[in-house]
Structures are given as structure tokens and as C-alpha cells.
Amino acid sequence: GEDVEQSLFLSVREGDSSVINCTYTDSSSTYLYWYKQEPGAGLQLLTYIFSNMDMKQDQRLTVLLNKKDKHLSLRIADTQTGDSAIYFCAVQTDSNYQLIWGAGTKLIIKP
Amino acid sequence: GAVVSQHPSWVICKSGTSVKIECRSLDFQATTMFWYRQFPKQSLMLMATSNEGSKATYEQGVEKDKFLINHASLTLSTLTVTSAHPEDSSFYICSARDHRGISGYGYTFGSGTRLTVV
Secondary structure: OOOEEEOOEEEEEOOOOEEEEEEEOOOOEEEEEEEEEOOOOOEEEEEEEEOOOOEEEEOOEEEEEEOOOOEEEEEEOOOOHHHOEEEEEEEEEOOOOOEEEOOOEEEEEEO | OOOEEEEOOEEEEOOOOOEEEEEEEOOOOEEEEEEEEEOOOOOEEEEEEEEOOOOOEEOOOOOOOOEEEEEEEOOEEEEEEOOOOHHHOEEEEEEEEEOOOOHHHOOEEOOOEEEEEO
């Protein structure tokens, strides 16, 4: 089955760009999502990308998709303290509505 | 946008009692709802998928008699943790998908329920 992997931690300085990476194994993945989870809270959909797209930009967020390498990334420009959270990559295939989740990357902001 | 309301946000219960968690889609009809469990510092684990009007589909290793799921209407799904024990303490999150199947909206998540069994 599908496997989704992320590194567990990322530390960046306030004001720098953060790049969170995600790899997946199923080439038939159709929709790829990024979710944000703040401590003790539920998940917030940040952005998503369809498999027929290479890039999507939404304000400070840029998603890049490399289908050949099955690699997805989320770039947060001008990282702020409010961006501190765990970021989950989730992948969906056409076969069902379930999402396969990465373990989440904890973004740590240094002053 | 789509909103899912999950209650309660947190609950403390005694060992052996049952706890019900509700998940409501407020402005859309959700034919399918998912229930997840999250252990500290770990990713989400899908427990079960519930479809309105039919029995839930449980993931391997999840006890269906312990985690009762009811999806009686298009806007409400409930998860009941029966005879709760301390090892059931966790963060439970529901997720719903708009029945219109507009995939671009992704999934809408509830705010989660932190269950502590003492």
C-alpha cells in the first residue's frame, strides 16, 4: 500500500523560508494535501495540489510536486512564530476516499 | 466553507465508563466520516470509516465492540468508547467529506477530543 514519509523536525529562523518535504510511493496518487496542527488542536487544511499540477502558490505558501520522484514540498515564505506547528502531508488515491498520512513535521521557529 | 463541529473538546472519565464523541457537519452533508486517533507525538491513525446508514468499516486491530460508531444521519456521526480504560486516553479526531465529492475541498476535520481515562 501507499507509504508517506516526512522528516520529523525542521528548525528555521524567524523571517527565513521553511521547506517541508514529503515523499510517497503510489504513483497513482491523485490529490496531495498539507495540513497544519497546532498543539492540542485539530487539523487545518492549508493547501492541496492535484497530481496534474507541478506547483501551486497561495500567499506565503508554495507547494511543489515532482511526480517523477514522488516528492511533495511545502514552502512557507517569511516564517513567523505563528507558523510553529506540526505539518502533515496526506495523499489520496482514486481507489477510495481515505487519506494516507505522513508522520508530521514539527516546525520550530528560532528567534 | 465546510465546517465540522466535534464535541466535547476534552473529557475526563473514570475507568469502566463509556464516553460518546459527536461529530457534526454544519453546512454540508457528509455521507462518509472518518474517525482517527492520535497518540502523543505520533501521526494520525485511521480507526474506522463510517457511511451514513450502514455499518462502519473498522481498520485492522481496532475493536468494533469497544469503539462503537453510529452514522445515523448525513450530518452526524458518533464514536462511543465503551468501558474506557487508561490506555484509551488519546486525541480523537473526526473528518468528513462533502457528499458532493468536490475533492478540491479536501477533508474537513473536527477540532478533536482529548480523552483522559483515570
